[in-house]
Amino acid sequence: MSHLKILQSYAKRSPESFPASILFGHSAKNITIFDGFPKSKFHFLVLPRASETDLSLSDLGSLHALLKADKSKAKEVVAALADDARGVRGDIEREMVKHYGFKWDVWTGFHAAPSMVHLHLHVLSADLCSDKLKHKKHYNSFHPKLGFFLHLDDVLSWFDAEPTYYEHMVSMKKLHLLIVLKEGLTCFHCYKEMKNIPILKDHLQEEWDKLATKASRKRKRKGESADVAVPEEKGLSDQEKTLKRAKSEATENVEA
DNA sequence: GTTCTAGAAC
DNA sequence: GTTCTAGAAC
Numbered sequence: 001m002s003h004l005k006i007l008q009s010y011a012k013r014s015p016e017s018f019p020a021s022i023l024f025g026h027s028a029k030n031i032t033i034f035d036g037f038p039k040s041k042f043h044f045l046v047l048p049r050a051s052e053t054d055l056s057l058s059d060l061g062s063l064h065a066l067l068k069a070d071k072s073k074a075k076e077v078v079a080a081l082a083d084d085a086r087g088v089r090g091d092i093e094r095e096m097v098k099h100y101g102f103k104w105d106v107w108t109g110f111h112a113a114p115s116m117v118h119l120h121l122h123v124l125s126a127d128l129c130s131d132k133l134k135h136k137k138h139y140n141s142f143h144p145k146l147g148f149f150l151h152l153d154d155v156l157s158w159f160d161a162e163p164t165y166y167e168h169m170v171s172m173k174k175l176h177l178l179i180v181l182k183e184g185l186t187c188f189h190c191y192k193e194m195k196n197i198p199i200l201k202d203h204l205q206e207e208w209d210k211l212a213t214k215a216s217r218k219r220k221r222k223g224e225s226a227d228v229a230v231p232e233e234k235g236l237s238d239q240e241k242t243l244k245r246a247k248s249e250a251t252e253n254v255e256a
Numbered sequence: 257g258t259t260c261t262a263g264a265a266c
Numbered sequence: 267g268t269t270c271t272a273g274a275a276c
Contacts, residue, residue: 003257037257196270
């Protein structure tokens, strides 16, 4: 199976046929999988199931293709993805508290020019701290302010905006989007420009450490225990180990 | 996606 | 000299 079409093949499969290492959950309309190359501490993909719509597989090929098809059907598909994404976000937040003792942001959105076929909604923690984040295009494709990562709420708002605006967003130029990926490396927390990827990654870790420290102080002030289960294997319950193992096994499969 | 590598950056 | 990027090949 080519990497480019792997998500399309998942969209055609019955949820029961997946190993637990790939499938995180499913609903009537969608499946949620572990991103095979998570770019944050938590990173999932929500995909519309091919059998649960009368749109063609090619209409479901990408957000661009979907929005060019029937507008009201497109809205239904995106709204259904949004429903599942809310649940995934809640799951991520519970895991955040369990593993790290605090919650931070979760981003939900589409890549404007994805590299793989079949619509997929990213749901990921807002840290971009991951071994799998290696290149400038990885980082810029999730940077929340660059415009390549299309936040779900923005996409939903297009449906209710002026038709001309909708048309404008649907016809967004791919060339411009790809140029965005080559722009400089600006920290999404503090907007400082970083010289290169290794420096950026160290900096992102420091920014996340600051969030963790702040949350820990806050817990102390409130008189709660400041001690948190450390994110190490020995500190994890069996269920958490399973989730962690599932995540690392999922690495063999998804996302380009 | 990964690996390899030329050449740029430092 | 070493580190890093980015394009080609797979």
